[in-house]
Amino acid sequence: MTAQHPPSADPAPLLEIRQLTKSFNGVSALSGVDLAMYPGEVHGLLGANGSGKSTLIKVLAGVHDADGGEVTVHGTRVSTPFGARGLRDHGLGFVHQDLGLAPSGTVLEHMALDSGGTSVGLKRVPWGRERERVSELLDRFGIDIHPDATIDMLTPVQRAMLAVVRAVGGQELKSEPGRPQILVLDEPTVFLPRQEVDVLFAVLDRLRDRGDAVLLVSHDLDEILQVTDRVTVFRNGGLAGTRETRGATRDDLVSLILGSKAEHLTKHDAVVDSDAPPVLAARALTGERVHNLDLEVYAGEVVGVTGLAGSGTEELPDLLFGARAAKSGSVEHQGAQVHDPTPARSMDAGVVLIPANRKEQGGSLELSVLENMSLPFLGRRAGGALIDWAGLRRQADETLARLRVKPQDSSAMFGHLSGGNQQKVLIGKWMDTQPTVMLLNEPTQGVDVGARREIFKLVREATQKGMAVLCATTDYEQLVEMADRVVVLDQGEIRAELRGDHITKDALASAVYSEEVA
Numbered sequence: 001m002t003a004q005h006p007p008s009a010d011p012a013p014l015l016e017i018r019q020l021t022k023s024f025n026g027v028s029a030l031s032g033v034d035l036a037m038y039p040g041e042v043h044g045l046l047g048a049n050g051s052g053k054s055t056l057i058k059v060l061a062g063v064h065d066a067d068g069g070e071v072t073v074h075g076t077r078v079s080t081p082f083g084a085r086g087l088r089d090h091g092l093g094f095v096h097q098d099l100g101l102a103p104s105g106t107v108l109e110h111m112a113l114d115s116g117g118t119s120v121g122l123k124r125v126p127w128g129r130e131r132e133r134v135s136e137l138l139d140r141f142g143i144d145i146h147p148d149a150t151i152d153m154l155t156p157v158q159r160a161m162l163a164v165v166r167a168v169g170g171q172e173l174k175s176e177p178g179r180p181q182i183l184v185l186d187e188p189t190v191f192l193p194r195q196e197v198d199v200l201f202a203v204l205d206r207l208r209d210r211g212d213a214v215l216l217v218s219h220d221l222d223e224i225l226q227v228t229d230r231v232t233v234f235r236n237g238g239l240a241g242t243r244e245t246r247g248a249t250r251d252d253l254v255s256l257i258l259g260s261k262a263e264h265l266t267k268h269d270a271v272v273d274s275d276a277p278p279v280l281a282a283r284a285l286t287g288e289r290v291h292n293l294d295l296e297v298y299a300g301e302v303v304g305v306t307g308l309a310g311s312g313t314e315e316l317p318d319l320l321f322g323a324r325a326a327k328s329g330s331v332e333h334q335g336a337q338v339h340d341p342t343p344a345r346s347m348d349a350g351v352v353l354i355p356a357n358r359k360e361q362g363g364s365l366e367l368s369v370l371e372n373m374s375l376p377f378l379g380r381r382a383g384g385a386l387i388d389w390a391g392l393r394r395q396a397d398e399t400l401a402r403l404r405v406k407p408q409d410s411s412a413m414f415g416h417l418s419g420g421n422q423q424k425v426l427i428g429k430w431m432d433t434q435p436t437v438m439l440l441n442e443p444t445q446g447v448d449v450g451a452r453r454e455i456f457k458l459v460r461e462a463t464q465k466g467m468a469v470l471c472a473t474t475d476y477e478q479l480v481e482m483a484d485r486v487v488v489l490d491q492g493e494i495r496a497e498l499r500g501d502h503i504t505k506d507a508l509a510s511a512v513y514s515e516e517v518a
């Protein structure tokens with residue numbers, strides 16, 4: 001897949017945004033940003049957590065009203081505010097991070113919503129015609145999904161592809177045939193296993209080839225370098241720059257995002273006392289995917305776990321923590337067998353889990369940052385009926401500063417923080433409990449490059465003081481930077497183990513993909 005620079009025959013942008021501004025309670029989230037998208041380009045949008053990417057998208061989609069600025073779409077000028085439907089009726093299609101699909105609905109039902117969704121009163125759905133339209137659309141994009149399949153039967157990447165094609169189909173219904181489309185995709189790959197991202201990118205290639213324009217928000221620099229033609233970077237709500245992707249390097253992008261040069265982490269070998277019992281061990285552990293697994297995790301080390309989707313990688317942290325019941329086998333804490341681990345028992349033993357799905361399992365969106373960060377301490381810091389809020393606030397403020405959470409305000413509502421900042425708060429909260437073992441499941445999904453490095457550093461400092469970490473991820477780069485050893489799972493069993501300098505991206509990819517046991 002090669003990204004070509006497209007703004008070719010027709011130099012007029014399909015979408016041009018000028019001087020868009022938006023603030024929340026007097027705090028600026030967008031301070032006059034410009035962005036243009038041309039026919040036949042995939043345009044990346046990058047920026048640190050809280051730099052304003054989602055705010056831009058929400059303004060374009062009508063979720064928030066902008067305070068000022070204007071756009072030109074398909075040659076028509078539209079002034080702010082755009083109203084509740086945003087620019088949808090002007091030719092913009094959106095795919096938000098949660099994809100907007102209901103698990104029990106069918107593919108056909110979702111698509112049919114778009115053909116009559118805005119009409120009032122009763123409307124007969126021409127199911128035969130809808131089925132033809134949907135089948136043709138899926139075929140056109142090479143997507144092998146049955147129109148009667150329910151969403152919960154689809155794999156994550158099929159869901160993401162469906163959401164993209166649904167946005168395309170919805171716009172096609174509203175516009176004259178052949179008009180190029182403008183699609184806005186907000187981190188559609190963030191919850192996808194790395195290995196499946198290329199399948200989604202094949203759909204983006206087709207859109208580019210048709211002359212459409214796609215805005216793709218992502219934190220993954222490799223992904224941006226691979227698939228986009230140009231890239232715009234936001235910094236602190238303003239425009240840091242727009243570059244052609246061809247010729248840009250990772251370091252160029254990092255410098256634009258952070259406003260400073262990238263510093264690289266130096267990795268030190270873990271000092272592990274293997275005479276002491278492992279702080280956490282799995283003995284013949286079996287779940288839905290994990291099968292008869294033996295694994296020991298020692299104080300002071302970072303153990304990475306990786307594998308293809310369905311290999312058990314994503315299940316293992318939950319089984320070890322007791323968030324999912326094992327079918328058989330057991331877990332040991334400091335050499336003592338725990339037959340039936342539960343989250344409460346795990347936490348008593350100093351084992352904490354940071355789940356991948358932070359929206360549903362991580363923090364409470366309705367509580368403040370301080371309240372979220374205080375939850376693990378309420379029992380410990382309560383002197384009789386009194387809670388030491390001042391102490392809790394001091395501790396939270398220190399953690400927010402160390403992780404450069406934006407805003408640095410522990411009274412802010414957790415749900416108002418950007419996705420990446422929510423993740424930083426959750427990691428900081430559990431770090432503050434000084435656990436003996438931290439189980440991480442895709443810990444840096446949606447987290448910017450700067451914060452990623454801060455998190456790696458924090459993990460490193462904590463392991464040097466004796467904490468153990470098990471990190472399940474399909475992000476090889478993260479494993480290279482963090483892990484002392486990596487176990488590669490295949491159909492629930494350990495197929496390979498890599499250690500120290502042998503942990504490279506190439507070695508991990510070949511251990512994950514090779515047919516033979518490495």
Ligand SMILES: Nc1ncnc2c1ncn2[C@@H]1O[C@H](COP(=O)(O)OP(=O)(O)OP(=O)(O)O)[C@@H](O)[C@H]1O
Pocket residue numbers: 024028029047048049050051052053054055056406407416417418419420421446448
């Ligand atoms: N509803 C809201 N109320 C108050 N502040 C908000 C609200 N939505 C966003 N913000 C603030 O606006 C700023 C920009 O947030 P935004 O979500 O646009 O960042 P982002 O670049 O998308 O970050 P991420 O990469 O973490 O998703 C942040 O400081 C955020 O806290």
